[in-house]
Amino acid sequence: MxxxxxxxxxxxxxxxxxxxxxxxxxxxxxxxxFAVDLGLGQFKKHAEQAxxxxxxxxxATYAQDNSKTCASGIACNVVTNCxxxxxxxxxxxxxxxxxxANGYTNGGSxxxxxxxxxxxxxxxxxxxxxxxxxxxxxxxxxxxxxASFGGVSGLTFHASAIAGxxxxxxxxxxxxxxxxxxxxxxxxxxxxxxxxxxxxxxDNGGFNxxxxxxxxxxxxxxxxxxxxxxxxxxxxxxxKAASAITDxxxxxxxxxxxxxxxxxxxxxxxxxxTVVWPGVYCGGFKMSGSGNVTFNSGTYIINGTAAGGKSFDxxxxxxxxxxxxxxxxxxxxGYTAGPVNMAxxxxxxFSALSSGPxxxxxxxxxxxxxxxxSNTVTGSGNVTxxxxxxxxxxxxxxxxxxxxxxxxxNTVTMVGSGNFQKDLTxxxxxxxxxxxxxxx
Numbered sequence: 555m556x557x558x559x560x561x562x563x564x565x566x567x568x569x570x571x572x573x574x575x576x577x578x579x580x581x582x583x584x585x586x587x588f589a590v591d592l593g594l595g596q597f598k599k600h601a602e603q604a605x606x607x608x609x610x611x612x613x614a615t616y617a618q619d620n621s622k623t624c625a626s627g628i629a630c631n632v633v634t635n636c637x638x639x640x641x642x643x644x645x646x647x648x649x650x651x652x653x654x655a656n657g658y659t660n661g662g663s664x665x666x667x668x669x670x671x672x673x674x675x676x677x678x679x680x681x682x683x684x685x686x687x688x689x690x691x692x693x694x695x696x697x698x699x700x701a702s703f704g705g706v707s708g709l710t711f712h713a714s715a716i717a718g719x720x721x722x723x724x725x726x727x728x729x730x731x732x733x734x735x736x737x738x739x740x741x742x743x744x745x746x747x748x749x750x751x752x753x754x755x756x757d758n759g760g761f762n763x764x765x766x767x768x769x770x771x772x773x774x775x776x777x778x779x780x781x782x783x784x785x786x787x788x789x790x791x792x793x794k795a796a797s798a799i800t801d802x803x804x805x806x807x808x809x810x811x812x813x814x815x816x817x818x819x820x821x822x823x824x825x826x827x828t829v830v831w832p833g834v835y836c837g838g839f840k841m842s843g844s845g846n847v848t849f850n851s852g853t854y855i856i857n858g859t860a861a862g863g864k865s866f867d868x869x870x871x872x873x874x875x876x877x878x879x880x881x882x883x884x885x886x887x888g889y890t891a892g893p894v895n896m897a898x899x900x901x902x903x904f905s906a907l908s909s910g911p912x913x914x915x916x917x918x919x920x921x922x923x924x925x926x927x928s929n930t931v932t933g934s935g936n937v938t939x940x941x942x943x944x945x946x947x948x949x950x951x952x953x954x955x956x957x958x959x960x961x962x963x964n965t966v967t968m969v970g971s972g973n974f975q976k977d978l979t980x981x982x983x984x985x986x987x988x989x990x991x992x993x994x
Contacts, residue, residue, distance in 0.1 A: 602692040602713035605656035605668070607992060609636075609649040609690035610717035613670060614990045616648035617686060618719050621981070624674045624686070631675075636660040636668035646670050649690055658692050665695035665710075679994045684718025687993070716994040726756035726799065727772070727960040727974040727985065731944060733758045733798055735778060738965050741765055741786070745951075745971035753976035758798045759965070763788065767971070801944055802962060802985055806911055808920060811855055811886045821860065822847060822872075830854075832879075836889060842870045846900075849876030853912070856881055858889025863927075866894045866917075873900040873935075880907045884920035891923040893946070897932045906939025906982070914977065914984025916959075919943040928967065940983045958982040 617628060622645055624630035629646075636650035638659065653659065653668045660668040671689040678687050693712040727749055730739040738759025741747070745767045749755065754772030761776035762783075763769070769788045775795040816833030821840040828845055832852025838860030841847060856865045865883050868874065885891030894917060896902070906916040916939030919929070928947040941948060943963040950961060951969035958975055960983040980986040 598694060598696065599711050599713060601657060602694060602711055603715070605653045605658040606690045606692045606713045606715040607717075608652040608656050609668065609670065609692070610688050610715040611990070611992055612652035613645035613649035613672070613688040613690065614686070614717035614719055616642070617645040617672075617688075618990045620645075624672070628672050628686075630672045632671070634670045634672075636670060645672065645688065649688065653690065653692060658694070665693075667691070667693040678716050678718070684720045684993065687716055687718035689714055689716045714994075715992060717990065717992050719990045726775075727753040727976065727983070728755045728966060728968075729799060729802070729960075729962045730755075730757045730759060730964070730966045731799075731801055731962065732964045733777065736760050737762045737967070738778065739776070739968075740966075741767060741769070741968045743767055743951075743969050745969060746770070747968055747971065748973045750975045753974055756795065756799045757966075761792065763792070767968075772974075772976075803915065803918075803940075803942055803944070806915070806918075806984075808884075808922075809853060809855060809882050809912070809918070811857060811882075811884060813887050815857070819860065836887075838865050838867065838892070840864070840867045841872060841874075841898075844871045844900075846873045847875070849874070849879050849904075851876075851878035852880075853907070854879065854881045856883050857887065857891075858885055859892035863892045864895040865892045866896070868896045868898045871899045873903070874898075875903045877905045878908055879904065880912050880915055880918060882918045882920065883923075885923050886920075890925075891920060892925050893927045894919075894929040894931070894943075897930055901935035902937050903935050904937045904939060906984070908981055912984070914960075914980060914982055915940050915942050917941050917943070919946055921945055929963075932970070938982050940985065960985055 622628050627644055634646050636653060638650050638654055639647035642648050642651055649670045650668065658666050658668050669691045674686045691712060691714040693710060695710045732738045739757035740762040742765045744765060747769045749772035751772055755774045757776040760778040761780045763786060765784045765786055767786050774788055774792040776792060777795045777798055780792060812834050815836035817835045819837040820835050822828050822845060823843045825844045829848045831850050832854055834855045834857055836857045838858055839856050840860035859865050860867050866881060883891055883894060904916055906914050919942060921944050924945050928949040929943050930949045931941065932951050938958045940960040940962060945964050947965040948961060948963035949967045949969065950972060958977050960974060977983040977986055
């Protein structure tokens with residue numbers, strides 16, 4: 555009887571092990587499925603973020619490189635759906651192309667969305683105030699592999715990135731670098747100097763304000779002594795600086811100078827019109843007479859001095875014209891540098907290089923040379939760019955009416971009139987540098 559009793563006691567539990575195994579396997583596969591879905595979701599999230607980063611940065615970079623602003627070429631303060639262009643002509647087009655290169659198009663498979671938002675106001679990220687910024691948002695919906703068994707029919711992920719252009723540098727358009735006692739910056743005569751907000755005068759040494767001319771517009775600061783003689787005024791009044799300003803072009807490399815001369819003892823005389831080309835001018839560059847000279851775009855390396863001891867010696871009444879040019883004053887390979895002397899009565903119509911490491915620099919004096927006598931800039935016309943003489947002196951006695959010019963020199967003497975306005979993009983004087991980067 556005991557064996558029968560034993561059989562009845564356990565006979566009702568047959569198959570329970572199999573049932574428990576099925577339940578455990580279900581839970582196990584569910585966990586595996588959840589892990590797979592989670593991993594796929596993370597993969598898609600990272601892919602979206604990469605696409606958003608690339609799109610935002612592409613938009614900001616294109617805008618910077620092509621001078622696009624909210625007033626020209628950019629629809630700001632509205633959400634723009636990405637459309638792949640035939641030719642990239644806008645920052646939005648650049649963003650869409652880069653998003654597509656990372657696998658995302660607006661209206662693409664899986665319900666993909668790509669939108670771009672641009673603005674030049676507001677603060678998209680705390681502590682960062684870019685002059686222009688772009689937000690790219692990338693989204694996608696997908697059906698999970700296993701979560702659908704739990705009633706989840708679809709998941710949607712979004713990623714966004716912000717890239718902006720921030721201006722750095724600037725603050726002064728006339729800089730006297732010398733900290734030696736004396737006349738680091740001085741004025742004389744009746745000429746007026748007009749600057750603009752955030753584009754004033756900074757003097758590392760003695761500031762001497764003489765004559766009847768006025769200084770107005772931007773901030774004027776001096777580090778050393780201050781003296782005033784004459785009836786001229788400064789508005790706003792000059793103030794004492796807290797510390798010396800550094801050379802804003804200190805990190806700009808010096809151009810390479812070939813040992814081969816393209817031109818030797820080059821001079822232009824007479825009344826004819828002349829076209830000249832970039833290259834290495836050994837023995838200086840000299841022009842006299844009434845002829846007009848056109849400088850083709852590029853870099854002119856003036857190596858050494860012409861007769862009379864000047865490197866770039868311009869006299870007479872001829873007009874000088876050159877767009878997208880730079881003049882590098884040096885003394886190498888057996889030549890000795892001398893001052894720039896632009897003392898003619900003709901008009902000067904120059905603009906500095908508009909791109910590359912020398913962007914905005916019109917005259918660049920080799921930092922390794924010094925010479926007696928001041929560089930002289932006289933004449934009238936329209937000049938855009940920076941006069942850069944870091945170890946020598948500049949006497950500015952022109953009557954130039956151009957807005958976007960700047961002076962960075964060891965010492966500065968202002969005799970004539972001049973108009974100096976802040977370069978907002980850095981492309982005109984090089985004193986402002988626009989940095990484009992992801993900020994979120």
